[in-house]
Amino acid sequence: MIKHIWILTLFPEMFKPFLECGISGAAFRGERSVDLKFELHFVNIRDYSQTKYKSVDDSPFGGGPGMVMRADILRYALVKGVQEAGGYESLEKLHVIYTSPRGKVWNNKVAREFGTNVLASNVKDVVFIAGRYEGIDERFLAKYVDDFYSVGDFVLTGGELAIMLMLDSAVRFVPGILGNKLSSEDDSFEDGLIEFPQYTKPREFEGMEVPAILLEGHHKKILEWQHEEKLVMTKKWRPDLIKG
Ligand SMILES: C[S@@+](CC[C@H](N)C(=O)[O-])C[C@H]1O[C@@H](n2cnc3c(N)ncnc32)[C@H](O)[C@@H]1O
Secondary structure, eight states, X not given: OEEEEEEXXXXXXXXXXXXXXXXXXXXXXXXXOSSOEEEEEXXXXXXXXXXXXXXXXXXXXXXXXXXXXXXXXXXXXXXXXIIIHHTOSSGGGEXXXXXXXXXXEOOHHHHHHHIIIIITOSSOEEEEEOXXXXXXXXXXXXXXXXXXXXXXXXXXXXXXXXXXXXXHHHHTTSTTSSSXXXXXXXXXXXXXXXXXXXXXXXXXXXXEEOXXXXXXXOHHHHHHHHHHHXXXXXXXXXXXXXXX
């Protein structure tokens, strides 16, 4: 199955290094799994502006600082650049997402759900819209956006980094993408705790030894130690995660 992911943005070039590097780059180049291949498509919103100077924004009604992205140009980009270019019979076949401070706050649980239920699902292809300026005309959002996600309680200058962050953290949960199935299960947040400390060669570094238990080859004891260390690390670094 091929899962198409469409990204409407004013800065498609921002995604170039993302696609060139690491596991998620390989995943979104369609090179990681056999059963499910991703194909990313970039739609430059500016290409769909019919204004004289190819502008995509205008000043807000009611006044105020900044500019607002126009609903008509975004709709045109969505219909021409995605629906018609991709051969979808209607916009109903697409899951349209806008990254915005108002959205559902992204965390590991949301990333897992998104990876499993959206990226790995064959029901609908996905469209991400990256906002810029002061955001997008509310009428476009009301009519065409299915889901809103925020990557945290701060304001980015654009939605591109938010989209990359979402894709990178969610693709880890798509079956077949990570080499070792266990690697996402062992990571931080999976059981509500921070990961245990990790060590590799050399056995001694600047007077510090690797914990002896890791060298004894006693699998059960190592698992117990790792669990204890998760608690220690979480209490030390993220006490807010420990409830009750
Ligand atoms: C400068 S921001 C607009 C902020 C908007 N005026 C507000 O106060 O909510 C431009 C774009 O960056 C993206 N963005 C900013 N902060 C974000 C966040 N925390 N999560 C996801 N996207 C964000 C959105 O797509 C937004 O349209």
